[in-house]
Amino acid sequence: MERNELYPIFLKLQQLNVLIVGGGNVGLEKLSFMLKSSPNANVEVVAPKFLPELEALVERHPSVKLTYRKFNRWMLRKRHMVIACTDDLAVNKKIYDLSRKRYLICNIADTPPLCDYYLGGIVTKGNVKIAISTNGKSPTTAKRLREFFEEIIPDDINKMVENLNEYRKTLKGNFEEKVQKMNEITEALKNKE
Numbered sequence: 563m564e565r566n567e568l569y570p571i572f573l574k575l576q577q578l579n580v581l582i583v584g585g586g587n588v589g590l591e592k593l594s595f596m597l598k599s600s601p602n603a604n605v606e607v608v609a610p611k612f613l614p615e616l617e618a619l620v621e622r623h624p625s626v627k628l629t630y631r632k633f634n635r636w637m638l639r640k641r642h643m644v645i646a647c648t649d650d651l652a653v654n655k656k657i658y659d660l661s662r663k664r665y666l667i668c669n670i671a672d673t674p675p676l677c678d679y680y681l682g683g684i685v686t687k688g689n690v691k692i693a694i695s696t697n698g699k700s701p702t703t704a705k706r707l708r709e710f711f712e713e714i715i716p717d718d719i720n721k722m723v724e725n726l727n728e729y730r731k732t733l734k735g736n737f738e739e740k741v742q743k744m745n746e747i748t749e750a751l752k753n754k755e
Contacts, residue, residue: 581606583633583637583644583648583654584609584646584649585607589616597619597623599686604625606626606627606628607626643667644657646671654673683705685712688720688721688724690719690723
């Protein structure tokens with residue numbers, strides 16, 4: 563049976579330099595998704611022209627910059643991650659190859675073999691964030707799971723997280739004793755009664 567071997571991480575995109583190449587519908591989708599989760603992401607979007615909706619989105623996010631130019635290899639300097647979503651597969655492939663040479667993680671939209679990472683479904687309720695991956699196989703399933711979790715996770719879960727954080731600060735003892743106590747308190751979360 564095939565297994566999802568992706569390693570989930572939560573990136574602090576306000577501390578990284580992200581490049582998105584493409585100003586059309588897919589570029590808008592990728593940027594919107596990113597800003598929904600990380601509204602202060604440090605992003606530059608490059609394309610000769612942009613959808614008006616993408617320009618309007620960028621106006622509301624001062625950490626995002628638009629560059630009205632065709633992609634050039636020097637644009638990869640001082641980047642941490644890249645998303646290519648032009649309508650030209652040859653350009654996207656070139657971006658992927660150049661990114662790999664520079665050890666940059668890269669996502670080529672709708673081309674799983676040319677992706678170092680996927681953008682999965684995300685559920686956010688305050689400090690609680692859940693990422694959902696289908697290993698690039700079914701974005702629709704990830705979307706439905708996201709909707710399901712948004713519905714069943716209580717809106718006040720953030721209050722519980724904050725209270726547990728405050729309680730954790732008061733615990734005495736070594737690391738193992740603190741973990742044991744927190745496990746006892748949160749045990750009710752997994753009980754289905």
